[in-house]
Each structure stands twice: as structure tokens, then as C-alpha cells.
Amino acid sequence: MSEYNDLKSAVEKLEIMQKKMAAYNHATGLLYFDSVTVAPKDTTAGRGQTMGILTEESYKVFVNDETPKLLEYLKQNEEQLDEKIKLQVKKLDEDYKKISNIPMDEYVQYNMLINDAQSVWHEAKQKNDYLLFEPYLNKIVATVRKFATYLDSSKNPYDVWLNEYEKGLTMEIADEYFAALRTELVPLVHKVMSSKKKIDDSFSYKNYSVRKQEKLSDFLMEVLTIDRNHCNIGQTEHPFTINFNSNDVRITTHYHKNNLLSSMFSVIHEGGHALYELNCDDEYDFTALSGGTSMGIHESQSRFFENIIGRSRSFTNYLYPYLKKMFPVQFKDVTKVMLYEALNKSQPSLIRTEADELTYSLHVMVRYELEKRLINGSLSTKDLPAEWNRLYKEYLGVDVPNDTKGVLQDSHWSGGAIGYFPSYSLGSAYASQMLFHMKKDLDIDALTQKGNLKPIVEWLKERVHKYASSKTPAEIIQICCNEDFKPHYYTDYLKMKFSSIYEI
């Protein structure tokens, strides 16, 4: 290629391009973060225009006549590149093939649609008015389906998206995975439901001042070893984590006056995501390999801290005196055992983010079934709420009283994330497998009992976090466990834990 004098200048071009893309991602990420945290309500239009323009500009930085030539040249000289650059080229080449198939105007249009849809979803959820949101979701589904054919027209559209969020995942694998879970979990859930053991968690629904809950969040962040100079907490309807680079991560939570555990576990969950991002090696920042490698691995980290650590007996022992001191009135008659049991109380419920560890995957299965049908065209967005309610009855045995507590509860679809939900369940399964192998190196109970999470975080940093996106999910599992992904660790873990709690 005559355009490049030497490899060095080509690599420089590649770096500049990636830095530019990172800058646009930072800006559009911040516009989104602003919109759901502190922005005034009626400011969507101007933000939408800015998002549209910046997305278009960012698209042009990547998709143009120059990029394929640059990538081709670098591939041809691959043997002279260092490993890091080689991986960047590989990732960018894959991305290019996919994204360059999406016409720019459609890509920009979609991003503007998402911007509007998120704001409408907020309103619809608040007003319990699904019909307000339905036209937007309808357009999102159509676009997601269309984009799938752009990304890989040889595959089933839903498979395309499963693979986007979790490289290697297909409906075939997911169907089998969820079927296995169902076989193991449904009988267990039934046993738990019919157990005579009754758990009293009423204390957790007493009045907890938001100010004190904020202090508790600060305490939990410290226990999680999160450096607050690089990560803070905002407040949003739906908790989430966003990273601008490995030194600038934000998590959000939602405080409920009459629910201690909701925000507490949101903070631990999002804190797990944040640790992953904060511990990514700096050298991946501002490149195509920045940030966590997949949604499934990301969820493995959040759910490791939320459930495996956060809801363990030993961590409860550690937390108990702190909570008792902070909330002496509400905890007057609460024992350590009561606290442990309360935060592991299992009962079929309506809200995914507040579901217990055992029934959680049933919530995911509902969404998995519905997404599959939405994308395959066998379910219309008009019929979605009725189907949602029907499946909640079938899988969880609960009646959905309104769409706010039903189909409108999650933000994902309003943001275009269809195919994401299965990764939540997969994440739990990965986490259980990691736990099994971590136990060979660390006395986890002894550490969490003392609130000393540093060695645990370090273990994960060395095997998961530091690699950012330079390894595939399967490679990460191999590094952690020295074997392939196996779902039985998850069901073993749940059976052991809940049999003990419910004395079955």
C-alpha cells in the first residue's frame, strides 16, 4: 500500500482512530448518563440532536474508504505487530465488517430513536402507560431485527444478538442451558415453596432514611475496595454502571425509603461491574479492547459480589454489627441468622432486579422467551404485555398487577438491548464456576467474615479484569478454571445453599 510509508505510521493512524472513537463514546456516554441522572426533564430534543450528530461523526471516523485499507495493510504485516496491536486489528476488522454493512443514516436514525425511546419509557413506566411506549418498542424491534441481517445475514437474527452480547452464544446453547436449569431449579423452587421454614424479613421493609442508606453505600464501596476518586454513585430509576475509561467509572442506585436491601444489593451488584472496569489494564484504554469482554462475564462479576459474596453467611456476619449500629431501632430484634435468611428469602415475585438468587433465572427465562419471539416475528409488541403476564403466571406463579411492575420494569429494551438478558443468568453460572476454583486458592469464608475482600478482588483482577476485552468469554473461563464452561456448578451451588437455608 503506497499510502503508508512504514508500519509505524500505520499503527499511529490506528491509534489515533481508536482514540477518536473513544472520545465520541465518552461524550455520548456522558450525554446518556446526564439524561438519566441530573438533566431537567424536557431536554430530550436538543440532546437527541447532539447524540445524532456525534454518532454520525464517530461512525465516519471508523467507516470510510481509508479504514479497510489501513486494516488490510496491518493484517498483511501482522507478524511484525506486537500482540496488543494484533488483537486490536482483529477486533476492529470484525467490527468493521459488521458495522460497515449498516447504512449510516439508519445507524444515526436508530441512535436518535433510542434517545427518544429511553425518555418515553421513563414516562410510560411512571404513568403505567405501555401504549405510550409501544410504538417506540415496535420500531426498536424492527430495527434490531434489520440490523441483525446487516451484521450477519447468514444467521437467525436473535442468534446474531446473543452472539453480540456473549460471543459464542446461540439459541441452541441457550435453549439447552435454560432447559437444564429448569430441570434442576423448578423442583428445587417447589421444595422451597412447600418447605415449612418461614423467613421473616419484615424488618427490611421498615423506614430507612435515604441519608443513612447513602452512608451505607459509601461503606459498601469501601468494603468492595473501590477507589472513590475514580468511581462515584449517582441516583437513577434503574441502577446501572457506565465507564468512560478505566479511571472514570460511575455506578447508580435507587433508594427506597421502605426497603433496605434494594439499594444495598444494587450497590454491591453495580460495584462488581465497576471493579471489572476499574481493574482493566490501562493499556487497553482508548482502544477497541477497552472495557469488559462480554455481558456474561460482566454479569459474572456483578453477581459474584452481589450473591456469592454479598448474600453469604460469612459476609452477613461481617455486615451485621455495622447495620445494627447504623439502624438500632429497625434492627432491635434482628439476629445474625435472621439477617442472613432475610437476604436469601426465596419467593416468586414480580421484579427481576429484586428477585432472590434462586428464582432469578426464571425472570430471565420469561424475557428470553419473549425476545426470541419478538425478533422472530411470532409475537407483536402490541401483544407483549399479555404474554409477559401469562409467562409470569406460568413460570413464577404470580399475577402481574400492572405494566409498571410488568413489561415496563426494565430499561433494556428501551435502550435497544435485546439479547442481553440471557447473559444475566449465564453470569451467575460463570460466577459459581469461578467460586469453585477460587476456593482452591483462597479461604473465602474467612476473608469475607472479616470484610477483607482485597484478595478476592485481586484473584479476579489477575484472571478476569485486567484483560479487558483482549480475551473471549471462553478464554476467561479457561484462565480462571482451567476447563470449559460447565453449568452444573451453578445448580450445585444453588441446591447446596437453599437446601441448607430451607432445611430440605
Place this chain on the structure above:
Amino acid sequence: MSEYNDLKSAVEKLEIMQKKMAAYNHATGLLYFDSVTVAPKDTTAGRGQTMGILTEESYKVFVNDETPKLLEYLKQNEEQLDEKIKLQVKKLDEDYKKISNIPMDEYVQYNMLINDAQSVWHEAKQKNDYLLFEPYLNKIVATVRKFATYLDSSKNPYDVWLNEYEKGLTMEIADEYFAALRTELVPLVHKVMSSKKKIDDSFSYKNYSVRKQEKLSDFLMEVLTIDRNHCNIGQTEHPFTINFNSNDVRITTHYHKNNLLSSMFSVIHEGGHALYELNCDDEYDFTALSGGTSMGIHESQSRFFENIIGRSRSFTNYLYPYLKKMFPVQFKDVTKVMLYEALNKSQPSLIRTEADELTYSLHVMVRYELEKRLINGSLSTKDLPAEWNRLYKEYLGVDVPNDTKGVLQDSHWSGGAIGYFPSYSLGSAYASQMLFHMKKDLDIDALTQKGNLKPIVEWLKERVHKYASSKTPAEIIQICCNEDFKPHYYTDYLKMKFSSIYEI
């Protein structure tokens, strides 16, 4: 020009370019806003990189081979353009001539310097460590001086910047203006100081919960007729207003537990700025004519509401029952008259933003003198704190105890705003002149007594706000007052008000 098929496509090109520039401004504005409101502390580096890249991209959208041709073509066909477009072309043409003289790398470098400097200034102020900040200020002064020669090498550099913030302003005019103020104000200040009247404002330094102060802010925003769906309040070290477009404006304040009036008047002051931005006609959004026309006119609006309305006897009468109800303990022995006098208590002090209306311009004069000398090279940044302290002693008769309360108190210089300060004083003078003429149309006392500010806001909207940047400061004064700017309204107003309060 063969490149344009018709005028229509040229105008379209112009619009797209302006929208792109507005999008970059939105993004970089938000990055700044984030950095001073909610961002974690150690996140400057990543943000700096993003700012640098976006600033460079934005620069390229404007400064390139195409823009001068486009502007030239449009100027040649000027008679066929509608008035709005004609004004855009005129403004962009002026801007282009200036900005295209600044080499891009220097422009980007400067923006990155500013990003760093603001963060260092924060730290320096907190630590009372001027030397930490001095190297940054030194570079800023050098760059500001150099950029002035790029903008207009025929003028004195400080004149260039005065003119940037307030079109038409020169050192000659400012020297004369401040000399006139000095002649009128210094004897008045002396009389006030030697007056036997003693004002007791100790109640305003009692303990005021931040939560209640937040409620007071909400109340004041409502009284100011600010639509909270388009404008909210953040918290920062130094209060300010930022606008992303006329439908998305943010103000900030700083709550002090032991000072009721500080945040209260910050909110009214920034609220005045916000009203200006919110009331700009939508048609100017996303063009070169968006937002307020000059710093002086902007300050006229903020200071109109802060001082002329906010510190008036009639508004005090309106506020009194609200404050008494909100703070019954602190206001136990406070009468309406005490409140009015307290918020007009005049005494030479250290902090500009908390100075009373009468001595305020003396604070500005100190900065004006120092800026002039910094830019003209007769004062080094190393010697600045000593000179600051000397002038405070000379003009205000106060001893500066430390740099935090001295030279480090304002954020302006850390943001590169040198030549801005005079506009604060000019703004007050404009506001007094507007008041005089507004009184012909409205019974201002009767309206403020009832907290009915709507007709006042409307008067200003029709004569000032709605025009955005499509009129010069001088044109705005003409529209409001049917005469040129005359400083005597300001001194007349102050003499009348403070003679009455201090019974002199």
C-alpha cells in the same frame, strides 16, 4: 462559485455546519459541567483527552478550506438571504477571521491546558497553595496574550479580550468608566462606613440546614418563573450557569451551613442568567447567534434579579413571611426591616461573590487593574498574590489573610477568562439603566411586593432575552432605553438606595 448549485444548498451547508459546532459545544460543555458537579476527583486525564479530541474535531468543522468559500459565496448573494441567515453569515465571518488565525495545535493545547488548570485551581484553592496553580496561570496568561495577537494584532492584547467579552469595550472606555465610578462611589462608601447606623445581620450566619436551603432554592426558582423542566440546580464550589440550548440550562450553587444569604443570592443571580438563556428565541438555537449576546448584558440580567429585585425593600417584604415560616428559630427576632437591611449591609470585604451591592465594583476594579498589568507584562504571576493583597488594602481597606480568600477565590482565570471581570460591573450599570426605563411601563415595587415577577421577566424577554446574540450590547441598550449606555443611572441608583439605608 461552481461548488454550489444554488443558494439553497449553500444555506443548508451553513446550517449543518452550525449544528455540528453546536453539538460539539454541547458535548464539551457537558464534560466541563460533569467535571465540576458529579465526576470523581481523579478523572481529569481521560476527560482532557476527550476534550482535546472533540475540540480539534469541532475546530476542523469550522476552520477548513471550504468555510471561507461558503461564507464568501453567501456574502456575495447577501441580498437574497433572509435577515437571520445574513446575521449568521456576518457573525461567522467575523469569527472565522479571528479563529482561523489561531493554529489548530495551539488551540487544542490551550483547551487541554484549561481542563488541567481548572482541576488544579480547585485543589490549590482547597489547600491554600497558590504556587500549585501559578505555573498554570502563567501559561494561561502567556497564551491569552498570544491569542490576542492572533485575533487582532493591531490592538493592545487586553483591548482585544475586553472587546471579546463586551463588544465595543476598550481600556480607554473602561478606565474612564471606573474612574467615574470611583469619583462617585468612594465618597459614598466612606460616608456609609462612618455612618452611625449599625446593621445587625448576625441571624443570617446561624445554622441553616442544607436541606431547607435546597427547598428555598426551589421556591426562588419558582418565583423567578423558571421552568424546572428546562433548568435545574447542581452544586459546585463556584456557582455558575451553563446552557446547552435554550431548552436545556443548568445553574449551580454552593450551600454554606452557616450562611443563609450566600446560596440564596447565588440562586437568584444564576437564575437571572438562566432566564436570559431560556428566553432566547428557539430559532437561534444551534446557530452562531445562540445564547446571550455579551457578558455585560448577561451580567445585567443576573444582577438585575440579584440586586435590583432580590435586594429591594418590596421583594424583602414578599420573602419575609416565607423565610420566617421556613426558619422560625433563626428568624425569631428578625423583622422585615432587619431582613432588608441585613441583605444590604455594606462593608468592605474579601470575597467578590459575597460582596454587597455598593462595594462590589471595588472588587472588580482590583481584578481589572491586575489583569491589565498581567496581560501587558508589567506584572508576573509570581508577584500576583502580593499585588492582589496590596490593592485589596488600598481599594477596600482589608487585609487578605490567605490566598484561598484572596487571589484563588475566583474560577475565571483558571478557565482562561481574562477580560471578563469588567463586565460584572458594567452589567450592574446596564441593569440600573434598564430599571429606570422599565419603571415607565411597570409598577415594579407593587409587582415584587406580591412576588409577581412575570411582567418584569416578560419586559426583559421582549427587549433583551429573545434576541439571543442577534443584537450587539449597544443595540440591546437602545431597544430597552431608547438611548445610549449612560453610567450615571448606576451611581444615582446606588446613592439613592444606600443614602436611605444608612441615613446619610
